[in-house]
Amino acid sequence: MKEEIQLDPLEAEALSLAALPPPSEAELRALDAARDGALQDWRRSSARHAVWRRAAAGLAVAAAVAAVLVLAPGGVRKSPRVAQPQAVAGWQSPDLDAVWKKAGGAVADAGADADEAALADTLFAEPEL
Numbered sequence: 001m002k003e004e005i006q007l008d009p010l011e012a013e014a015l016s017l018a019a020l021p022p023p024s025e026a027e028l029r030a031l032d033a034a035r036d037g038a039l040q041d042w043r044r045s046s047a048r049h050a051v052w053r054r055a056a057a058g059l060a061v062a063a064a065v066a067a068v069l070v071l072a073p074g075g076v077r078k079s080p081r082v083a084q085p086q087a088v089a090g091w092q093s094p095d096l097d098a099v100w101k102k103a104g105g106a107v108a109d110a111g112a113d114a115d116e117a118a119l120a121d122t123l124f125a126e127p128e129l
Helices: 009-018 025-076 096-102 110-123
Strands: none
Touching: none
């Protein structure tokens, strides 16, 4: 609860003389203009800072993406495991006739080979002088 303060008449008169009158219309307009100007300045400053904050956040995101692209492949990819060669008992040369038959180049058409050989001898023979 509020306590009422009892003032003697001299104190009450001094306080009434010190009290300000209510603000005039001109004072109210000036205060409104000052308030609006300060608010506009604050919004402009806030918007400028917001642009820089957004730019810094975008740069930070781009740096993080670049770091992931550079560092992630090394962590994700593992070097391929190469099988150890097993000891081979020994190498044997293959049967060339069996390989030739398996490849489908049977020597049945020997006449064509002879014709090609004769043509090659004719083309590449040394000229007579």
